[in-house]
Each structure stands twice: as structure tokens, then as C-alpha cells.
């Protein structure tokens with residue numbers, strides 16, 4: 001029986017939302033195609049995450065447990081993925097598309113002799129694997145096809161919904177033997193610095209409040225951060241807002257920043273330049289706040305508020321606080 005395998009990423013002690021989205025889509029295909037659904041977790045204590053995966057209807061969970069997997073380092077992650085691939089022999093291996101995934105996908109494909117469809121928005125299986133891939137700053141959607149199995153595919157967050165299975169299974173647990181000599185590492189990760197702005201990880205966030213050049217000073221920045229805090233949202237920014245020095249570069253959304261696809265994206269003082277839209281067009285609901293009624297952001301917005309953000313944000317914050325207080 002063929003196997004479709006999903007790589008589950010762990011962040012903040014749980015499977016990432018984008019991993020569960022990929023898993024849900026792969027389960028749908030596995031059920032339709034009559035293949036086995038497998039998942040793999042690479043983590044020093046991978047076993048701890050089995051419980052969280054049980055509702056997703058997985059037949060087999062491959063675990064690679066080693067202390068070197070506590071952080072993402074290309075060499076051990078690549079070796080661990082290769083070990084899982086050899087153990088599971090999947091026809092399809094699906095990954096959430098992240099910077100870390102991009103770093104290892106090509107090398108893994110070369111090692112296991114697979115085709116790769118990287119960073120796709122949607123994919124399907126059949127005689128071949130077909131995918132839709134946003135290119136040229138998402139202005140064009142390319143149809144891509146891998147005509148021979150096995151295939152590795154990485155999928156952008158936000159296209160599919162993460163949904164537990166109606167009939168949860170008791171998965172078979174497979175411990176994959178893995179040895180890695182840390183002395184052979186040619187690169188080490190000494191420290192991960194997290195920005196002071198925004199407590200929620202942008203690429204995993206369900207709600208994002210993003211600031212543009214219209215947010216012109218510290219008072220505006222505080223309004224954006226307060227709104228984000230009240231909504232439990234992540235803070236993002238356009239390149240112009242970052243170049244103005246108000247937000248760190250790690251928060252940039254767009255062609256040369258992060259690609260996000262939250263359920264709700266609130267664009268505050270952002271014009272909607274194509275390079276920004278390339279990073280957020282996949283958001284499910286877009287609310288734009290802009291004083292210019294002709295700003296291009298309104299062309300893609302679900303809801304538009306025309307007005308001065310310095311007047312609108314205090315009203316929004318007040319209203320959200322009132323609703324949360326139940327009055």
C-alpha cells in the first residue's frame with residue numbers, strides 16, 4: 001500500500017497550524033486514493049506530541065528523537081528526514097512551507113531521488129502530482145506538475161483548514177533509529193532572537209494587525225500594538241513602515257518579507273502596493289483602514305474603512321474592550 005507522509009513541525013510545544021493544515025489536506029487525498037496516511041515528528045521528545053496528532057486520523061507516526069533536533073539545523077534535520085523517508089518509503093511527502101523547509105527540501109529530494117514541488121498554494125494527486133504555485137510576487141499562478149513519484153511538496157499556510165478527522169485512529173508508532181554526532185556539525189545555532197514587538201508568531205498567526213507608512217509616529221505604533229494585543233493578534237508591517245524605523249525588519253510582510261495567510265488581516269495605513277499584497281493576499285478576511293478612498297488596498301479588502309487611523313483605531317480598541325467586557 002502506498003503512503004502519504006506529512007512532516008509535522010513543532011513550535012511553542014505544539015504542532016504548528018500550518019502542519020495541521022497540510023496534514024488535513026493530505027488525509028483527504030489519502031482517503032480518496034486509498035493510501036496509508038503517515039506523519040513524522042523530529043524532536044528530542046517527539047513522543048510527547050503523539051496525543052495532539054491522534055485526532056487527525058493518522059495510520060502511522062514516525063518519531064525521530066535526538067537532542068540535536070531541539071533547534072533547526074540543516075544537517076541533522078536533513079539526515080533525520082532522510083531516515084524517515086527510507087523507513088516509510090512514501091510516494092508523497094508533504095511539508096508546511098517555511099524558511100527551514102526551503103533550506104532542506106532540494107537536498108532531501110536529491111538524496112532520496114524524488115521530484116520537488118516547492119512553496120505551492122494548492123496540490124492534488126493522480127497519475128501525477130499537480131500544484132498551483134504563486135510566482136512573480138503572486139501576480140501569476142503557475143501550474144506545476146511532477147510526472148513521476150515519489151514527490152516532495154511544500155505548501156504555503158492558509159489554503160487548507162486544519163480539521164480533526166471524524167473517525168480518529170490509534171496510530172502505529174514507529175521509532176526511527178537515528179544517530180548523529182554533534183561534533184560533525186559545521187554550523188551551530190547559538191541564539192534565536194525574538195523581536196520585542198508582537199508576541200504572536202507572524203506566520204502562524206490567525207489574526208494580524210499590519211502597519212503601513214500611514215502609521216507615522218510612536219503614538220500610531222502604540223495604537224497598532226494595543227489593537228493587536230486586544231485581539232490576541234500578531235503585529236506586521238509594510239516595508240515603508242519598517243524603513244521609517246518604527247518596526248523591526250522581522251515583521252515585514254510581502255514579496256521580500258513573510259508570506260502570511262491569517263483568518264483576519266487588518267491593514268492600517270497601507271496603500272496596497274503589489275509587493276506588499278504578494279505577502280498577504282491569501283488572508284481570508286481583509287480589513288483596510290486608509291484615509292484615501294482610492295487606495296489600491298480597497299480592491300482586495302473584504303471590508304474597508306475610509307478615514308484617519310488616528311481616529312479610527314481608538315474607537316475600534318474601545319469597542320473591542322467593551323465587547324470583551326460583555327457590556
Ligand SMILES: Cc1cc2nc3c(=O)[nH]c(=O)nc-3n(C[C@H](O)[C@H](O)[C@H](O)COP(=O)(O)OP(=O)(O)OC[C@H]3O[C@@H](n4cnc5c(N)ncnc54)[C@H](O)[C@@H]3O)c2cc1C
Nearest residue numbers: 212213214238239240254255256257269271275276291309
Ligand atoms: C523589489 C521590491 C520589493 C519590495 N518588497 C516589499 C515587501 O516585501 N513588503 C512591502 O510592504 N513592500 C515592499 N516593497 C515596497 C512597496 O513597493 C511599497 O513601497 C510599500 O509596500 C509601501 O508601503 P505602505 O503601503 O506602508 O506605504 P505607502 O504606499 O506610502 O502608503 C501609505 C498609505 O497610508 C495611508 N495613510 C496615510 N496617513 C494615514 C492616516 N492618518 N490614516 C489612514 N491612512 C493613512 C495613505 O493614504 C497611503 O495609502 C518592495 C518594493 C520593491 C521595489
